[in-house]
Amino acid sequence: MNKALQTLIDRGFVKACTDYEALSDLMDREPVTFYVGADPTGRSLHIGHMVPFFAMHHLQLAGHNPIALVGGGTAMIGDPSGKTEMRKMLTPEQVQDNCKSIKSQLGTVVDFSEHPANGMGKAIMLNNADWLTDLNYITFLREIGRHFSVNRMLTFESYKQRLERGLSFIEFNYQLLQSYDFLVLNQNHNCRLQIGGDDQWGNIVSGIELIRKMNGNECYGLTFNLITRSDGHKMGKSEKGAVFLDPELYSPYDFYQYWRNVNDDDVIKFLKLFTFLPLDEIAEYEKSGVNINDAKQRLAYEQTKIVHGEQEAEKARAAAKTMFQGSSLGQAGREGMNSLVLEKEKLEQGIPVLELFSMTDLAATNSDARRLVVGGGAWIGETKIDDPKILIDASFLDGYGEMILRAGKKRYFRIIVEV
Known part of the structure; x- marks a missing residue:
C-alpha cells in the first residue's frame, strides 16, 4: 500500500475507495492531484467539515497536489446528501461573502503558500462558480445530462432518504454539477482523485464515470468515515450548537473546552484525526497508567493551536488550568475566557x-x-x-x-x- 494512503488508513480516516490497488500504484508512480469540495452555505465551517481537509494535509505532506474547491456555484443549489430537508437558498452576495471567510479557515490546515516546504505538493484554491454560473443549460443537458441514468441516481442513499420527504428538482441536479466539477478539474488540472465524506460516495462515483465516458481517463474516489462521538452525537455539535472555526461565532476558549471535555473513549481517535501528532507519539497516550486528562489537554491544545494559533491556544490553556486545577485566577487565566x-x-x-x-x-x-x-x-x-x-x-x-x-x-x- 502507498505510504500516504496507509497513513490515512492508520489514522482512521478511510471508509472506502473505488480501487485501492490502482490508486496506490498511481500514488507510488507520481504526485497525484486531488480535490475536496466545501460548499459555503455559512460564513464559517465547523469542525465536522474539516475531516477531509485534515486528510488533505497528510496527502500534501507526502508530496501530492491538493485542490480545495469552494462551491460558490453549487452552494446556490444545495447538496441533498445527508440532509432530511432542502437547504435554505442563499443570495449570490451571501455565497461570495462566505467563500472569502472559508478560504482563510482552510489555510490553517492546508498550505496555500506560493512556495510550499520541500516535499509538499502545491495547494490551490478554486471556486466552481467560475465555470458553473455561466453554463448554458441546454448545452449542459445535451453534453453532460445524457450520461446520467435517473434510475441509477435514485439507488444512491442520499437520494433515497430524501424521496420520503420530498426531493426538489433543483437538488436532483446537484450530482450532475458535482460530477461536472470533477470533469473540469480533470481536464484543466489533471485531477485524478476526489476525497470526501462517506455521504459523498454517490456523487464521487458519478463523477468518475462521467470522466471515463467523456475522455476515457481513469480517476478514483476515496471516502472517509462520518465522525460521530462515542455517545452517538454528531461530531462538531455542542450545547451551544455547532463548533464553528470562526472565533466570533465560537470563541477560542469554548473551542478549547469542547476538545478538553470530549468523552474518554474518543480521545485517541480524535488525536489521530484532528492533530498532526505522529502516531507513535499518540500511542504513548494509550499505554496503561497514562492519565486520560493529559491526553485530553494535549488534544485541546493542539487542535486550538491549529485553528486559532499558538497564542490563543496558550491563553485558553492558561484559563483552563487556573479554573480546573485550583490555581490562583491571575491575569493569564482570565485572558482566555469569554x-x-x-x-x-x-x-x-x-x-x-x-x-x-x-x-x-x-x-x-x-x-x-x-x-x-x-x-x-x-x-x-x-x-x-x-x-x-x-x-x-x-x-x-x-x-x-x-x-x-x-x-x-x-x-x-x-x-x-x-x-
Missing part, C-alpha cells in the same frame, strides 16, 4: 443578577438564569448567589476590578468593567 465589557455607571446603579447572567453565555434567558440561581449553581467570584432578586453592584468586584461569573463547576465568564 468576556464582555460592562459600563461602570450601570454597575454602580446595580444590575439584577438574572439580567447579568443572561447577558453572558452562561444563561440564554432570565428564566435560565433563575433556574441556575435557584438550583445553587450560580457564583460570582467566591460568593454563591442564591437570591434571584439580588442586585449586583461594585461591591462584587475582585482585586482586578472585574467579576468572574460561574455556572456549576466548569463554566466561567469574565465581566470587565469599563473605567
Whole structure:
C-alpha cells in the first residue's frame, strides 16, 4: 500500500475507495492531484467539515497536489446528501461573502503558500462558480445530462432518504454539477482523485464515470468515515450548537473546552484525526497508567493551536488550568475566557443578577438564569448567589476590578468593567 494512503488508513480516516490497488500504484508512480469540495452555505465551517481537509494535509505532506474547491456555484443549489430537508437558498452576495471567510479557515490546515516546504505538493484554491454560473443549460443537458441514468441516481442513499420527504428538482441536479466539477478539474488540472465524506460516495462515483465516458481517463474516489462521538452525537455539535472555526461565532476558549471535555473513549481517535501528532507519539497516550486528562489537554491544545494559533491556544490553556486545577485566577487565566465589557455607571446603579447572567453565555434567558440561581449553581467570584432578586453592584468586584461569573463547576465568564 502507498505510504500516504496507509497513513490515512492508520489514522482512521478511510471508509472506502473505488480501487485501492490502482490508486496506490498511481500514488507510488507520481504526485497525484486531488480535490475536496466545501460548499459555503455559512460564513464559517465547523469542525465536522474539516475531516477531509485534515486528510488533505497528510496527502500534501507526502508530496501530492491538493485542490480545495469552494462551491460558490453549487452552494446556490444545495447538496441533498445527508440532509432530511432542502437547504435554505442563499443570495449570490451571501455565497461570495462566505467563500472569502472559508478560504482563510482552510489555510490553517492546508498550505496555500506560493512556495510550499520541500516535499509538499502545491495547494490551490478554486471556486466552481467560475465555470458553473455561466453554463448554458441546454448545452449542459445535451453534453453532460445524457450520461446520467435517473434510475441509477435514485439507488444512491442520499437520494433515497430524501424521496420520503420530498426531493426538489433543483437538488436532483446537484450530482450532475458535482460530477461536472470533477470533469473540469480533470481536464484543466489533471485531477485524478476526489476525497470526501462517506455521504459523498454517490456523487464521487458519478463523477468518475462521467470522466471515463467523456475522455476515457481513469480517476478514483476515496471516502472517509462520518465522525460521530462515542455517545452517538454528531461530531462538531455542542450545547451551544455547532463548533464553528470562526472565533466570533465560537470563541477560542469554548473551542478549547469542547476538545478538553470530549468523552474518554474518543480521545485517541480524535488525536489521530484532528492533530498532526505522529502516531507513535499518540500511542504513548494509550499505554496503561497514562492519565486520560493529559491526553485530553494535549488534544485541546493542539487542535486550538491549529485553528486559532499558538497564542490563543496558550491563553485558553492558561484559563483552563487556573479554573480546573485550583490555581490562583491571575491575569493569564482570565485572558482566555469569554468576556464582555460592562459600563461602570450601570454597575454602580446595580444590575439584577438574572439580567447579568443572561447577558453572558452562561444563561440564554432570565428564566435560565433563575433556574441556575435557584438550583445553587450560580457564583460570582467566591460568593454563591442564591437570591434571584439580588442586585449586583461594585461591591462584587475582585482585586482586578472585574467579576468572574460561574455556572456549576466548569463554566466561567469574565465581566470587565469599563473605567
